[in-house]
Amino acid sequence: MNVLILSVGTRNKIVQYFKKALGDSGKIIATDMSDLAPAVYEADKFYKVPKISADGYIDIIFEICKKENINCVLSLIDPELSLLAKHKEAFSDIGVTVVGSSYELCERALDKMEMFNWLTQNGFPCAKSYTDKELFYKDVENGNITYPVFVKPVCGSASIAISKVYDKETLELLFAHNDNLMIQEFLNGQEIGADVYIDMLSGEVVSVFTKKKLVMRAGETDKAVSFKDEKLFTLIEDFVNRSGWRGQIDIDIFDVDGKYYISEVNPRFGGGYPHAYECGCDHMTMILNNINGHVNIKNIGQYEDGIYMMKYNDICIKKSLNM
Ligand SMILES: Nc1ncnc2c1ncn2[C@@H]1O[C@H](COP(=O)(O)OP(=O)(O)O)[C@@H](O)[C@H]1O
Ligand SMILES: [Mg+2]
CATH class of the missing domain: 3.30.1490.20 (ATP-grasp fold, A domain)
Structure with missing residues (x-):
């Protein structure tokens, strides 16, 4: 089994977790438009690719898939999610599964007004x-x-x-x-992040990790603490089931005086996902299970509450920019 992760940027941990889940059973291939993206050096092999908006970009990705015998592909950046979803069939024709939601849902996630309209039409609390x-x-x-x-x-x-x-x-x-x-x-309340895995074979929500965001920095969760609330798990399941998300998603939620408001969805691994993984929510293994044809067993809330996450910077030193 070989996994292709696109636009890895600085998401070193995500590549490391996939490598751990895969063990000796396959390779991780990473891409980025820059060879100064540190996460590419965590992979078994790296391809420097053009910008995702460049002509012929997707054909280059197809070529990498064929050459490297790729079984599944995912991206770590928002603008690329719709592109992958749009070419789901073409990937499938060369034996590659796109890990992600439908084109329509990826587009909805990009447009906060469309998301608002859908949430209100479907009766979910939102701003x-x-x-x-x-x-x-x-x-x-x-x-x-x-x-x-x-x-x-x-x-x-x-x-x-x-x-x-x-x-x-x-x-x-x-x-x-x-x-x-x-x-x-203005939602005046506690910000919450949810890392959710929706089984790509059964369509069922199988894993949910929720955390309170304690400190945000540059649009990302910098410090957080895990917590559990059955009422929130139920809301998340209901929301996911009614919209039809698949694979990995990250949901922003606000708790305003005990009422949960859904704010937005990123249908990919979010910057705060390592918190979920380190608390035992291994969604990489769930992806690999699905690609191997195995349905994951629903296991929501299988982590400890009160576990803190603090981010810090790290560096990557290279003598040359070849692998
Ligand atoms: N309606 C709101 N009320 C209060 N804070 C908000 C609201 N919308 C967004 N924010 C704050 O701004 C941040 C970014 O907004 P968000 O809608 O998540 O957009 P994005 O993450 O795509 O930039 C949120 O994490 C939150 O801190
Ligand atoms: Mg956000």
């Missing part, structure tokens, strides 16, 4: 959201929403260009200088 500021002002007048509010790009990521806004003047200024912004009800 009231607007792209039309006049509609928002009307709701302010009607008392349906109050300042402060949260303003962010509809298709943003990594917490870029997010603001907490206290008045109309600031909001006008932000809208005048940026395209594609949305206004969201």
Whole structure:
């Protein structure tokens, strides 16, 4: 069994965990557009590839799959998830399983307004959201929403260009200088991250790890503590079952006075996943089980609560940039 991990960047741990899960039974091949991406050196072999938006990019990935006898492929960055989903059939034709959700769901995850619409239509608690500021002002007048509010790009990521806004003047200024912004009800509560694995054969949620985010840095969870709540597990299962996610996903949730609000989904391994793995939620092995034709047994909440995670920096030293 050979696994291809695309756009590994700085996700060294993810590559290491896959290597551990695979043992001697296969190889991990990694790609990145830069040979200064440290995680590529954790893999058995590395291919430097063009930008994902370059002409013929996907054909290069197909070629790597054929040459390396790849059995499954996944990506660690958001913009590549839809691309893989779109070519699911073509990958399947060369014996490769795409680990991930459908094209439609990957696109929904990228668009926070689409996600809001789906969540409200399906009755899940979420922050009231607007792209039309006049509609928002009307709701302010009607008392349906109050300042402060949260303003962010509809298709943003990594917490870029997010603001907490206290008045109309600031909001006008932000809208005048940026395209594609949305206004969201400010969720004043505890941020939670969920790392979830949905069996690719049975479609069932088989593993859920939840953590309270204690400190965020540059859009990522820097410090967190694990916890368990059956009510939250049930909400996550219900949400996943109704939307149809597959494989690995990461969900942002807020706990506002005991009520859980779903904020967003990243249908891939999130930056905070190592916390789940180190607490015993080995989703790499679950992926390999699926690729080997084995269904994973549902085992939700199989970890200890109160386990802390603290991130720190590490470095990679290379004399030359060949493997
Ligand atoms: N409605 C909101 N209320 C309060 N904080 C928010 C809200 N939306 C986002 N945030 C904060 O901004 C961060 C980034 O927003 P998010 O919607 O997760 O976008 P992305 O992670 O794609 O940049 C969140 O982790 C959270 O800290
Ligand atoms: Mg987020």
